C-alpha cells in the first residue's frame with residue numbers, strides 16, 4: 001500500500017500488545033505521538049496529538065516530538081541527523097513524503113516512512129519492522145541524496161524515540177574485564193545522559209549497548225512500563241537519553257558519530273544499524289522474554305536450533321601443550337560426555353611461536369614444535385574418539401612480533417608517525433582494506449581446508465583500536481564505520497560457505513555482545529570470570545537481553561564453591577568445561593558425567609523455554625531462575641545460595657511463574673551430588689495455582705548451596 005500527499009495521517013506500527021503511533025502535523029513533519037499499550041479503538045489514536053502540549057502552532061515547536069530530528073532548522077534538541085549539504089549548508093528539514101507498508105509474513109510487517117527535505121534532493125526513509133507475536137520493533141534509517149556533490153553526515157542515528165511520563169529511570173550496564181554487565185539504575189534528570197563507546201572493536205568493554213528505561217517509576221520484574229533496547233552494531237555506539245521540559249524523554253540511538261563524519265556520494269545509500277526494542281507494561285521480565293523470543297526466532301544464528309557442549313583447554317593448559325596432551329584431552333572430552341574439544345590459544349606461530357601472549361598472532365600456521373602431527377591429525381583423532389574438534393582464532397589481530405607484521409605493515413591500523421600502543425601486546429588489522437578482509441576470510445577458510453572435520457570456532461578479539469587510522473583509506477572519517485562493515489563482509493562470506501558451524505563470539509570475555517554480531521555467531525563468551533558466584537549476577541544481567549542458548553558458561557577452577565554449585569550455575573545456559581578431567585576425583589567425575597546426561601535431558605527447556613527470574617540475587621540470600629517449556633508441562637528451577645554472611649537463607653516460599661494454574665505438578669530435585677540426600681518429596685502434588693500464588697521452598701542453605709528442581713505436570 002502506498003499513501004502519498006499532504007493530508008494528516010496516522011501511521012500505526014502495531015504488535016500484539018503495543019503500538020507506536022506516528023502522525024503528520026500541519027507542517028507536514030512526522031511526529032511520534034505515542035508508544036505504549038494498544039487502545040481498543042484504532043480511531044482514537046488521532047486524538048492523542050491534540051492533547052499533547054507540543055501541538056503544532058504552540059510556542060514550543062523547538063522540541064516537538066519529531067520521529068527523527070534533523071538539525072539546523074526548527075528542532076533544537078539533540079538531533080538524530082546532522083548533515084553538511086553539498087553546498088556547505090548545515091540545515092536539514094524532513095517532511096513527510098509517503099509511507100509503504102508491507103506484510104512480510106503473518107508475523108512481520110515493515111513500515112517505511114519516506115521523508116524529504118523540501119530544499120535539497122535529500123531523503124531519509126524510516127524503517128520499522130514490527131514482530132507481532134514477540135512485541136518487538138526493529139528500527140533503522142536509510143539516508144540518500146542526489147545533491148550536486150558529496151554531502152557529509154555529521155550524525156546519523158538509527159532511531160529517535162520519545163516517551164512521555166512523570167519520571168524516567170535508566171537501567172544501564174557497565175563493565176570491565178572480568179566484571180561484565182554490572183547494573184545500575186538511575187533517574188534521568190534534566191540534560192543528556194550519554195552511554196557510548198569509542199573503542200572501535202571490543203565496543204562493550206566499558207558499557208553495554210543494551211539498556212532499559214522505565215516510565216514513572218523503576219519497573220520491577222513483573223510490574224511497570226519499561227522499554228528494553230539494544231543497538232545492533234559491532235562498533236562505536238551512542239545512546240543519548242535526553243529529558244526535556246516536564247514530561248518527556250527522547251532516546252537517540254545509533255553509531256557514535258564521534259569522530260566519524262561520513263562522506264556520502266550522490267546516489268549512495270547509507271543504511272544505519274538497527275535498534276531493536278520492546279515495550280512491556282508488565283515489567284522487565286516480560287521485556288526480556290520478548291527480546292529473547294525475537295532473538296531465537298529471527299536474529300541469533302541457529303536461534304531455535306541445537307548447540308554443542310564443550311571441553312576447552314584454555315584454563316587447564318594455557319599455552320603449554322603438545323600433541324600428546326591434546327590427544328588425551330580429546331579422549332577426556334569423550335569420557336566426560338560433552339560434544340566438542342575446543343583447542344584454545346597457543347597452537348600457531350613458528351618464527352614467533354605463540355607460547356605466550358607476546359608473539360605469533362597473525363601467523364595462523366600450526367606450531368610445528370608443539371604439534372608435530374599437525375592440527376589435521378587432531379581433527380581426525382577427535383572424529384575417531386566420537387567427538388568434534390573446535391579451534392580458537394583471533395583473526396582480526398596481529399602481534400608486532402609476527403611475520404604478518406613484518407610482511408604487511410600497511411595492513412595494520414596505526415599512525416605511522418606516532419608511537420604504537422598495544423592492548424594485550426597486539427594491534428588490530430585494518431578491515432576497511434579489502435585485501436585484509438580477504439586475508440581474514442582466507443585464514444578461516446584455510447583452517448576448514450586443513451581440518452575438514454572442524455566443528456566449532458571460537459572467534460576472539462582482545463584489543464581495542466588505538467591510533468585509529470587506516471593506511472589505505474582515502475577518507476578517515478568513515479574509518480570506524482567501514483571497519484565494522486569490513487568485518488561484517490568477512491563474516492557474511494564465512495557464513496555463506498560454512499552456514500552451520502557453531503561459532504562463539506568472544507572479546508577478552510564479553511566485550512563484544514551485540515545482535516549484529518549474533519547474526520553470525522551461535523553463542524558468546526560472557527566473561528573470562530567463571531567464578532560461579534559472580535556468574536550468577538553476570539548471567540542474570542545478560543539475560544535481560546540475550547537468551548540462555550547463546551551464553552557459554554563453563555565450569556573451571558575459578559571460585560572455591562563445590563563442583564555441584566559450579567555445574568548448576570553453568571547449566572543455566574550452554575554448559576561447558578574447562579577442567580582437568582584426569583584430575584577429578586572418581587566421585588566428581590561420576591557426578592560430572594551424570595550432570596552432562598541430566599543437562600542433555602533438560603537443555604531443550606533451558607535453550608528454548610521461557611525464562612522467569614523468580615528471586616533476585618541482589619536482595620535475597622537465595623537467587624532463583626526458572627525455565628518453562630512452551631506447553632507449560634515442565635519447568636526447571638535453579639536455586640542458589642548467594643549470601644556471603646551466615647544467614648538463615650530462605651524462610652518463605654519462592655513463587656513460581658509461567659506455569660498453568662489449572663495443571664497439577666510434581667517437584668523433584670535433580671542433578672544431586674552422589675551420596676547427598678534430597679529434602680524434596682517428589683511424590684507430593686501441587687496445583688500450578690498454588691505454586692504461583694504460594695510458592696515452593698527449595699530448601700537451600702549454607703550446606704545445600706544449590707538446588708535444581710524439575711517441575712513436571714502430571
Ligand code: GLA
Nearest residue numbers: 314344345506507508509528
Ligand atoms: C581471551 C578469551 C579467553 C581465552 C584467551 C586466550 O582472554 O576471553 O577465553 O581464549 O583470550 O588468549
